[in-house]
Amino acid sequence: MILVAKIVAIIVVLVLVTYTVRHILFALARLFRRQRMNYTDLSGFHLPSISVLIPMHNEESVAPDVIEALLEADYPHDPDLFEIIPINDHSTDRTGEILDDYAKKHAFIKPLHRREGLRGKPAALKAATQIAQGSILVIFDADYIPGKSLLKFLAAPFADAEVGAVMGRVVPHNVGASLLTRLLDLERAGGYQIDQQARYNLGLIPQFGGTVGSVRRTALEAVGGWNALSLTEDTDLTLQLAIHGWKVAYVNRAECYEEVPETWHVRQRQIERWAIGHTECFHRYLGQLMRSKFLDWKTKLDGALMLGVYLTAPLILIGWLACTVLFFSGQSFVPALTAFFIASMCYNTFGNFASFFEIGSSVILDGTHRRVRLLPLNIANFAFSTATVSAALGKYYSNRMRGREPGERWVKTQRYRDGGGGGTGLINGSGDGNGSSEGIGGTASRGSSGKSGASLYSILHLEDAPAAPVGGDLLVSALSSAGRQSSNGNGHSNGNGHSNGASNAPPNGHSLPAAGENGNGHALVESNGPASGRGLNYLRANGNGNGTAHENGHNGHQSVAGNGHAHNGNGHSNGPSHHNGGGSGQSTNVANPKNSDCRHEDAVEELLEAGGKENSPS
Amino acid sequence: MGAGRRREREARVTVRRENIYPHKSLRYMPFRNLFLWQGLIVSVVADILLVWQMETVLDWHTRALQHLLNLAEVPWEAGRQISVLPNLSATLVRAPYLDYLEHPWYPWSFLGIALAIFLVGYRYWPAPLRPLLALLPIGLGVTLVYLKLVSPNLPYSPEDFCALWYRGETYLWLLLPWVFGLGLFTLNVPFALKLPWLVVVFLYSVFWSVVRLALAVATFYYFGSMWMPIFYFLFGFLADFLYVVAFYSLAMDRAAHFLVKQKEVWQS
Numbered sequence: 001m002i003l004v005a006k007i008v009a010i011i012v013v014l015v016l017v018t019y020t021v022r023h024i025l026f027a028l029a030r031l032f033r034r035q036r037m038n039y040t041d042l043s044g045f046h047l048p049s050i051s052v053l054i055p056m057h058n059e060e061s062v063a064p065d066v067i068e069a070l071l072e073a074d075y076p077h078d079p080d081l082f083e084i085i086p087i088n089d090h091s092t093d094r095t096g097e098i099l100d101d102y103a104k105k106h107a108f109i110k111p112l113h114r115r116e117g118l119r120g121k122p123a124a125l126k127a128a129t130q131i132a133q134g135s136i137l138v139i140f141d142a143d144y145i146p147g148k149s150l151l152k153f154l155a156a157p158f159a160d161a162e163v164g165a166v167m168g169r170v171v172p173h174n175v176g177a178s179l180l181t182r183l184l185d186l187e188r189a190g191g192y193q194i195d196q197q198a199r200y201n202l203g204l205i206p207q208f209g210g211t212v213g214s215v216r217r218t219a220l221e222a223v224g225g226w227n228a229l230s231l232t233e234d235t236d237l238t239l240q241l242a243i244h245g246w247k248v249a250y251v252n253r254a255e256c257y258e259e260v261p262e263t264w265h266v267r268q269r270q271i272e273r274w275a276i277g278h279t280e281c282f283h284r285y286l287g288q289l290m291r292s293k294f295l296d297w298k299t300k301l302d303g304a305l306m307l308g309v310y311l312t313a314p315l316i317l318i319g320w321l322a323c324t325v326l327f328f329s330g331q332s333f334v335p336a337l338t339a340f341f342i343a344s345m346c347y348n349t350f351g352n353f354a355s356f357f358e359i360g361s362s363v364i365l366d367g368t369h370r371r372v373r374l375l376p377l378n379i380a381n382f383a384f385s386t387a388t389v390s391a392a393l394g395k396y397y398s399n400r401m402r403g404r405e406p407g408e409r410w411v412k413t414q415r416y417r418d419g420g421g422g423g424t425g426l427i428n429g430s431g432d433g434n435g436s437s438e439g440i441g442g443t444a445s446r447g448s449s450g451k452s453g454a455s456l457y458s459i460l461h462l463e464d465a466p467a468a469p470v471g472g473d474l475l476v477s478a479l480s481s482a483g484r485q486s487s488n489g490n491g492h493s494n495g496n497g498h499s500n501g502a503s504n505a506p507p508n509g510h511s512l513p514a515a516g517e518n519g520n521g522h523a524l525v526e527s528n529g530p531a532s533g534r535g536l537n538y539l540r541a542n543g544n545g546n547g548t549a550h551e552n553g554h555n556g557h558q559s560v561a562g563n564g565h566a567h568n569g570n571g572h573s574n575g576p577s578h579h580n581g582g583g584s585g586q587s588t589n590v591a592n593p594k595n596s597d598c599r600h601e602d603a604v605e606e607l608l609e610a611g612g613k614e615n616s617p618s
Numbered sequence: 619m620g621a622g623r624r625r626e627r628e629a630r631v632t633v634r635r636e637n638i639y640p641h642k643s644l645r646y647m648p649f650r651n652l653f654l655w656q657g658l659i660v661s662v663v664a665d666i667l668l669v670w671q672m673e674t675v676l677d678w679h680t681r682a683l684q685h686l687l688n689l690a691e692v693p694w695e696a697g698r699q700i701s702v703l704p705n706l707s708a709t710l711v712r713a714p715y716l717d718y719l720e721h722p723w724y725p726w727s728f729l730g731i732a733l734a735i736f737l738v739g740y741r742y743w744p745a746p747l748r749p750l751l752a753l754l755p756i757g758l759g760v761t762l763v764y765l766k767l768v769s770p771n772l773p774y775s776p777e778d779f780c781a782l783w784y785r786g787e788t789y790l791w792l793l794l795p796w797v798f799g800l801g802l803f804t805l806n807v808p809f810a811l812k813l814p815w816l817v818v819v820f821l822y823s824v825f826w827s828v829v830r831l832a833l834a835v836a837t838f839y840y841f842g843s844m845w846m847p848i849f850y851f852l853f854g855f856l857a858d859f860l861y862v863v864a865f866y867s868l869a870m871d872r873a874a875h876f877l878v879k880q881k882e883v884w885q886s
Contacts, residue, residue, distance in 0.1 A: 024800065032649035032804075040644070169643065180746075193643075252643035264745035320851075327847060328764050330773035356863050357801050360870040364805065365645065369874030375867035376860050380746035387749040 005325040012319030019312065022305060023355035026198035031361050036201045038251050039157040043149065044074075046159035047081060050151060050214070051134030054086045055124040059142040060094045062259075066142055067102055067109065075151040079108045082151075085132055086142075088113045089124040121210070122233035126226040129217070137220065141211040143259040145173065153254035154214040164219035164246025165237065167196065168212035168254030175371075177262045182374055183381045184260040184267075190359035193366060196250045204302040205242045206250035210234025211258070219246045232277025235307075239285040242303065245294035264384060271385060272392040275310040279393060282307040313389035647806050656812075657803030664795035664816065669703065675791075676708040676784065679828055683711055683780075686832035692839045697777045702788045710780045713835050716842035718765065725765060725844050729758045757848045765844065772843045776835050779846055783834075783854070787827045790858055794820055801866060806880075807873045815869040822861060830857065 052070060056063055067086065075082050088096040088111055099111035112128050121141075129137060138154055140146060150168065157166045169192040175185045200206045208215070210233055220226070223240035230236040241248055261267040289295070289303045356375055363372040668675070687694045697710035718725055732755040739751045764772070774782070798816045805812075834849040 028804070031647050033646065035644055035646055038644075179744075197643075255643070268745070323851075324760065324847070327850065328760075328768070328773065356866065360801060360866060363870055363874050364647075364877060367874060367878040369871045369878070372867045372870050372874070376864040378863075379856075379860060380744075380750070383749040384746040387752075 001325065002329050002331055005322040005329070006331070008322040009319055009326065012315055012322070015312065015315060016319075019305065019309075020355065022302070023195075023358050026202075027194055027355075027357045027361040029201055030194045030198040031364065033201055035197070035252075036203075038200070038253065039159065039249065040153060040251065040253050042156040042159050043152040044156075046156050047076060047152070048136050048155055048158055049081045049134040050075065050083075050136045050138050050155055051128075051132035052082075052084045052138045052140065052151070053125055053128045053132065054084070054140050054142055055089055055121045055128075056086055056091060056095050056099075056142045057089045057119065057124075058091045058093045058095060060091075060098055062143045063095055063098050064102075065145055066140060067099075069145045069147075070140075070151075071106070072148055073146065073151045074148050075155070077106075077108060081134075082108055083133060084109045085128045086111050087124040087128050089121075090114060090119045118228055120228070122226050122230050122236075123228040125233065126228045129220065129226065132217070135217050136214050137217055138214040139211055140256070141258070144211055145257040146212070147255060147257075150212075150254050150256055153251050154212075157249040157251065158214070158216055160247070160249075162245075162247045163216065163249050164223075164241040165208045165215040166213060166249045166251055166254075167206055167208050168250075168256055169193070169196070169252050170209065170212055170258050171255050172260040173257035174259050174262060179374075179377065179380075180264055180267055181260050181262055182371065183378055186359050186362075186371060186374060186378065187381070188260070189362040189366060189368075190355070193252065193362040194358040197252045199302065200250035202298075202302075204299050205238060205306065206248050207306065208234050208238040208241070208248050210237075212254065212256040215241075216246075222246075230277055230280065231273050232281060235278055235281045236284075239281055239289060239303070239307070242295065242299070243285065243288050243292045245292075267384075268388050271388055275313070275389040275392045276396045278307070278310050279396060282311070310389050310393065313386045314393055316386055317390050649804075650806060653804050653806065656809065657799035660803055660813070660816065661795040661799035664820075665792050668791060668795075669706070672703070672706050672788065673708075675824060676702065676706075676788070679784075679824060680709050680711065682828045683832050683835075686828065687711065687713065687835060690832065690836040690839075692836045694835075697780065700781050700784065702784055708784050710777050710784070711835065712775075712777045713839055715776055715838040716840065718842055718844070719770065721842075724842055725758075725762050728841065728844060729755065729762055732758050753852060754848065757851060758844060761844050761847050772846055774843075774846060776838045776843075779834065779838070779850070780831065782850070783827070783831050786854060787823070787858075790855070791820065791823060794823065794862065797862065798866070798869070802869050802873065805873050805877075807876050811872055811876060812869070815865060819862065819865040822865070823858070826857075826861060 054063075054066055063086065067084065070084055084106075086099045086102075086109070088099055096111070096113055099109070099113075103109045103111050110131070112124075112131060114124060114127055117123060117127070125139065136155055136158055138151060154166050154168055157163045170188055171192075172181060172185045172188055175181050196206045213234070215237065219241060220237070223237070223244050223246070226233055227236045238248060261270055286304060286307055289307070290300055292300070295303070356378070359375060359378075360372060363369055684694060692713055694711050694713045697712035699707045699709050702708050716724065736751050736755045740748050743751065761772070795816060798812070798819070802815060803812050830849070830853050834845075834853070837845045837849070
């Protein structure tokens with residue numbers, strides 16, 4: 001018994017020391033080595049045809065954001081070069097309608113509605129790949145907000161014929177939401193800025209993350225396509241590509257914003273899925289990886305360590321158990337026992353994916369220093385991850401041994417962006433507000449006066465409004481949470497939160513001014529008052545806002561003016577870049593965020609005179 | 619000719635300074651052998667100094683422990699001498715501990731209280747604290763099982779526990795310079811931003827070690843040896859690495875703060 005415990009403790013120590021050394025080498029390589037060419041010089045020069053695939057399941061609160069952001073992308077909007085395929089994957093909310101609205105306005109947006117068959121991201125990607133026309137498939141999750149030039153960065157490396165997939169950097173945008181999001185921000189920084197880039201520098205296998213990534217269609221087909229049954233199709237594809245000799249490139253410059261879990265429960269579901277999917281890949285590909293003739297021994301070793309990373313959690317528990325046995329046996333003077341604790345704590349106190357050394361180095365490179373002070377609190381993350389992953393893998397192996405389904409199937413990660421309540425049509429706003437609207441030339445108009453009580457949340461039911469305008473009808477709801485003009489500045493920078501433009505607009509108020517789409521009416525919305533809300537970038541701007549909006553659908557004249565005061569900053573200011581109403585449009589927005597942290601203070605954007613279908617961004 | 623070269627060099631310098639500040643995704647720090655050597659030399663010198671002065675440090679540690687035990691009104695006497703490293707010994711402290719044969723309800727009370735705390739915490743405390751919280755009743759429960767089924771006493775006396783503690787802490791103190799030598803000293807920041815952190819973390823480590831050990835011995839005296847695994851597993855190396863990382867994070871914070879203002883240290 002004691003001998004077994006000693007042997008187990010020593011094995012665990014060796015494994016953990018290996019991971020520790022690996023992380024230290026990565027951090028040193030990233031900090032001090034010349035960075036490997038990442039093809040950013042080719043950005044904009046190599047423009048293959050791309051298909052952007054966005055799996056969506058009940059994503060009405062975030063769907064407009066990612067599409068608006070992609071509409072802003074500087075990739076040529078030539079239908080031969082660029083198409084967006086949002087995949088409505090068994091949604092039961094308004095996701096499908098939102099996508100169809102966009103499709104009516106943009107020929108290169110081709111929604112795929114899936115109402116039958118296996119649900120889940122891999123299955124959705126598999127279906128979308130069959131109709132995609134592009135030679136490169138770019139994948140985003142629905143909660144991601146790609147920057148303007150991201151597509152060019154993700155497409156450029158494919159100039160190299162050996163590159164099969166490209167991965168970009170993921171940056172959380174809801175960092176300030178909770179302790180968890182702050183810890184995940186540290187983990188992401190270490191994982192991407194250091195770990196992924198170092199792997200790429202060292203010629204190892206950067207992991208294709210399944211979002212903010214692109215894959216060459218021929219490479220995908222060569223390795224058998226998406227594994228629809230996988231829980232982690234990204235790891236699956238990474239391994240398949242590497243084993244078959246394709247390169248995975250990492251472009252650190254290709255930064256994309258994501259929404260990380262804000263609650264521990266959601267985080268738990270997420271890492272359970274990752275742990276099971278990753279471990280499935282471990283069993284599926286470890287042998288093939290070791291036999292691959294395209295990889296050298298260093299890459300194979302690193303690939304094996306990458307595949308086995310989730311197994312370290314139960315390994316730690318086993319090591320702990322062995323140490324308990326040794327302790328009660330009076331054997332604790334054994335040096336291995338001491339070494340075990342030193343090694344395990346060194347590596348694992350600080351997260352499963354990035355050691356404290358990597359996180360510290362990422363802070364140096366990013367120049368964002370204050371956040372690193374939270375590093376010791378990562379012990380909470382460590383304890384939580386170790387327990388969760390161990391439980392998930394226990395269930396996985398138990399099911400495996402009994403011949404059952406290895407684990408739960410694909411579960412979507414919860415979204416937090418303020419979507420006004422999604423399908424229920426509820427919007428939470430705070431503060432006073434006044435709203436009115438007038439319809440001219442059409443039949444109905446709807447305006448609601450604001451509720452009073454600055455500190456109260458007002459809940460506005462929109463369900464009693466007609467679902468869609470007919471003919472010349474024009475419906476505009478002026479929300480009581482006035483001043484919350486969200487006109488989708490640049491598609492992904494809303495200063496002062498959200499408002500609902502029209503009763504048939506998406507409840508999160510991203511201006512799909514469908515009200516004016518078919519109508520001849522004229523609407524005026526005026527609103528002002530304190531408001532709070534969350535913009536899209538770095539978000540949580542609270543403050544006062546005044547806004548007026550004029551919409552004239554068929555005649556194609558739109559204008560929006562707003563003054564926003566962001567007290568808590570961090571929000572980008574407004575710019576109503578996208579008004580997708582028919583006809584030519586005109587809109588103006590003035591945003592004056594005040595107080596400290598705002599990123600784009602005093603942004604004044606005036607748009608637009610766009611004589612075509614849509615207004616171009618300022 | 620000389621003037622021409624000078625002008626050329628000045629032009630190069632000008633161009634160099636007007637270079638675009640590299641994007642954070644591409645920049646890296648020029649590796650300087652000087653800093654690697656600095657880290658290695660500091661680590662070696664610090665360890666030599668430590669080994670040289672270790673007896674003094676351990677002696678102070680023992681005296682401070684005795685003083686704290688006096689404050690806690692825990693009776694103690696000088697224990698045996700152990701060899702911590704070759705040619706390096708430390709004097710232990712011998713203290714009594716609560717005998718559960720005289721107070722048989724104590725272990726059950728502790729376990730009950732720990733369980734109650736865990737259940738309340740599980741209901742109301744944040745999820746990440748639950749696994750840590752669970753370690754308390756698990757540790758006490760396992761010890762109770764051992765005490766009831768295997769032996770009425772743990773294999774260690776408080777004096778043995780001191781020996782364990784002294785050895786572990788000594789190894790840690792010797793490891794500290796290497797952690798900082800590798801993680802901090804290799805960075806392109808002034809020596810004055812590096813060395814103080816190493817000194818501070820070492821001083822803190824010694825001080826905090828005494829406090830925790832005194833707390834442990836006092837707990838054994840008042841509440842019995844049942845708490846020994848808790849102190850060993852939770853308040854030992856786990857607590858050590860928490861403050862090591864805390865100081866490391868502060869050091870990196872300051873280093874990053876300095877580097878942000880020094881654009882020329884980056885290359886792309």
